[in-house]
Amino acid sequence: MNDTHGFTLTRRGALVGGAAAASAGALPAEAQTLTKESPTPTVPVAFTVNGKRRELDLDPRVTLLDALREHLHLIGSKKGCDHGQCGACTVMVDGKRINSCLTLAVMHDGDAITTIEGLGTPDKLHPMQAAFVRHDGYQCGYCTPGQIMASVAMLQEIKDGVPSYVSADLTAKPRVDGQEVRERMSGNICRCAAYSNIVAAIGDVAGEDLA
Amino acid sequence: MKAFTYERATSPAAAAAAAAKPGAKFIAGGTNLLDLMKLQVETPTHLVDVNRLGLDTIEASGDGGLRIGALVRNTALAADPRVRRDYGVLSRALLSGASGQLRNKATTAGNLLQRTRCPYFYDTNQPCNKRKPGSGCAAIGGYSRALAVIGTSADCIATHPSDMAVAMRALDATVETVDASGKSRAIPIADFHRLPGNTPWIETALQPGEMITSVTLPRPVGGTHIYRKVRDRASYAFATISVAAVLRPDQGTPRFAFGGLAHKPWRVEAAETQRDAKGIAAAALAGATPTAQNAYKIPLVERTLASVLAEGAAA
Ligand SMILES: Cc1cc2nc3c(=O)[nH]c(=O)nc-3n(C[C@H](O)[C@H](O)[C@H](O)COP(=O)(O)OP(=O)(O)OC[C@H]3O[C@@H](n4cnc5c(N)ncnc54)[C@H](O)[C@@H]3O)c2cc1C
Ligand code: SF4
Numbered sequence: 001m002n003d004t005h006g007f008t009l010t011r012r013g014a015l016v017g018g019a020a021a022a023s024a025g026a027l028p029a030e031a032q033t034l035t036k037e038s039p040t041p042t043v044p045v046a047f048t049v050n051g052k053r054r055e056l057d058l059d060p061r062v063t064l065l066d067a068l069r070e071h072l073h074l075i076g077s078k079k080g081c082d083h084g085q086c087g088a089c090t091v092m093v094d095g096k097r098i099n100s101c102l103t104l105a106v107m108h109d110g111d112a113i114t115t116i117e118g119l120g121t122p123d124k125l126h127p128m129q130a131a132f133v134r135h136d137g138y139q140c141g142y143c144t145p146g147q148i149m150a151s152v153a154m155l156q157e158i159k160d161g162v163p164s165y166v167s168a169d170l171t172a173k174p175r176v177d178g179q180e181v182r183e184r185m186s187g188n189i190c191r192c193a194a195y196s197n198i199v200a201a202i203g204d205v206a207g208e209d210l211a
Numbered sequence: 212m213k214a215f216t217y218e219r220a221t222s223p224a225a226a227a228a229a230a231a232k233p234g235a236k237f238i239a240g241g242t243n244l245l246d247l248m249k250l251q252v253e254t255p256t257h258l259v260d261v262n263r264l265g266l267d268t269i270e271a272s273g274d275g276g277l278r279i280g281a282l283v284r285n286t287a288l289a290a291d292p293r294v295r296r297d298y299g300v301l302s303r304a305l306l307s308g309a310s311g312q313l314r315n316k317a318t319t320a321g322n323l324l325q326r327t328r329c330p331y332f333y334d335t336n337q338p339c340n341k342r343k344p345g346s347g348c349a350a351i352g353g354y355s356r357a358l359a360v361i362g363t364s365a366d367c368i369a370t371h372p373s374d375m376a377v378a379m380r381a382l383d384a385t386v387e388t389v390d391a392s393g394k395s396r397a398i399p400i401a402d403f404h405r406l407p408g409n410t411p412w413i414e415t416a417l418q419p420g421e422m423i424t425s426v427t428l429p430r431p432v433g434g435t436h437i438y439r440k441v442r443d444r445a446s447y448a449f450a451t452i453s454v455a456a457v458l459r460p461d462q463g464t465p466r467f468a469f470g471g472l473a474h475k476p477w478r479v480e481a482a483e484t485q486r487d488a489k490g491i492a493a494a495a496l497a498g499a500t501p502t503a504q505n506a507y508k509i510p511l512v513e514r515t516l517a518s519v520l521a522e523g524a525a526a
Contacts, residue, residue, distance in 0.1 A: 060215060060258065061215070084246060087312060096286075096315045098312050102241055102245050103245070103316060104217070104258075106260075163295060164306055165446070170302055183445075183446050186310055187313065
């Protein structure tokens with residue numbers, strides 16, 4: 001792939017370029033609003049991402065997920081359904097897991113955001129990342145960043161005493177067991193159905209045999 | 212998403228004044244509104260962010276109940292020790308809804324005001340009186356398996372999808388609001404959601420710009436609290452039907468409110484004096500007009516009630 005505008009085209013760039021060339025003049029409505037009209041005043045927003053302060057000036061339509069991926073180039077968080085149904089975009093805001101696709105970046109002024117890039121690095125994996133590797137908690141890997149972010153935050157929710165729909169006694173301290181973990185992880189869909197290995201990885205970190 | 216301008220509100224009354232302008236809307240957790248904006252089902256031109264108004268606490272109310280701030284997240288409400296102890300049906304209903312991630316964002320007010328999951332409401336290529344007044348209703352004669360069986364109209368057969376609201380109906384909650392002029396009022400939950408009639412796009416008693424500030428729960432009623440949700444998969448799915456029950460309360464008859472049946476949480480107080488599941492279901496569903504596809508909900512209500520009563524008797 002040759003260098004056209006001073007930067008090397010990525011595979012995705014080539015795909016987008018190819019599709020645009022194939023349908024020349026037929027930009028989707030969304031793309032037209034975002035490029036030509038841009039009628040919206042941008043809004044400044046500042047938050048920390050993985051401990052680093054970031055300042056952005058954004059069209060208010062930009063979701064937190066798009067701010068992370070397209071503006072800050074943290075592409076670990078994935079866009080699956082973009083409608084809160086799959087969990088691939090899960091990040092933590094002030095320690096709590098949320099779907100970053102269903103929130104606007106400008107709503108997070110002052111917040112502390114953690115993405116999969118902030119959890120561990122290839123040389124220094126977070127225990128949950130290591131457990132996913134050890135237990136083969138994935139096949140294609142697309143849902144994995146979301147699964148791992150959700151798992152870490154989910155175990156914290158249990159520690160904090162948050163009950164679940166399957167907790168037998170609402171007033172008791174919730175336990176880490178297979179049923180609890182399955183219920184609490186239902187917001188993360190795995191198209192490859194690596195579920196049993198994901199549950200095993202979570203059990204490993206929690207010190208429980210959840211098989 | 213259509214373009215919009217954005218502001219962070221500074222007080223509830225200022226938020227109400229800003230949202231009273233045509234095209235403006237409040238945004239709280241954003242989990243329903245942004246979903247619909249991406250599909251251009253909702254097309255606000257201005258968003259008023261109400262997240263930083265300090266309305267996120269749960270406090271004792273004067274009369275022995277609880278006042279829940281409009282911005283309290285669903286997880287925080289479900290996990291509150293007082294709610295778990297005294298209003299278990301509400302905790303369970305919240306925990307049966309959506310996913311861990313969504314409950315961390317979803318708010319008390321946003322949950323009450325979430326819009327229907329009727330598939331034609333979501334599909335802008337289809338006629339839908341709720342989305343586009345006067346365009347018709349594709350669900351009548353269409354795919355109606357998940358839709359309402361009672362309180363329907365010739366213009367709309369949508370359901371209200373909230374689990375939380377069903378439990379609040381069983382608990383006789385009250386919705387507190389403030390309007391653009393700063394005036395506040397309290398709306399009993401029974402009068403908050405409306406039936407579709409010939410204006411299915413008007414879903415609640417709220418006036419334009421009127422902002423929910425809190426929801427109050429009366430003093431605890433005691434009894435055994437059960438929320439039973441019947442759905443197509445065991446987790447992370449909307450109810451086909453649900454039952455919020457308070458059995459053997461300290462005073463009066465048991466209480467039963469139903470989800471998945473109507474355009475609002477369904478409760479018929481007169482049915483609560485009946486002795487068994489058959490009697491309660493028959494009285495609660497009198498006048499039902501199911502479609503061929505959702506007629507299964509009628510016997511399902513009776514069977515779910517029977518199961519709830521058995522669980523309650525064993526508790
Ligand atoms: C995949 C998925 C699955 C789900 N499953 C379930 C389920 O099983 N059960 C269930 O009950 N729900 C379910 N939900 C819906 C979820 O509960 C709602 O999206 C959520 O409760 C909405 O709250 P919010 O704060 O995010 O609202 P928002 O999206 O911010 O707002 C919703 C509406 O309320 C208005 N609003 C917000 N705050 C105020 C206020 N203070 N005063 C006046 N108006 C206000 C907004 O203008 C908007 O019209 C699901 C959602 C998704 C995406
Ligand atoms: S049932 Fe109501 S929401 Fe569904 S298509 Fe008909 S009018 Fe629209």
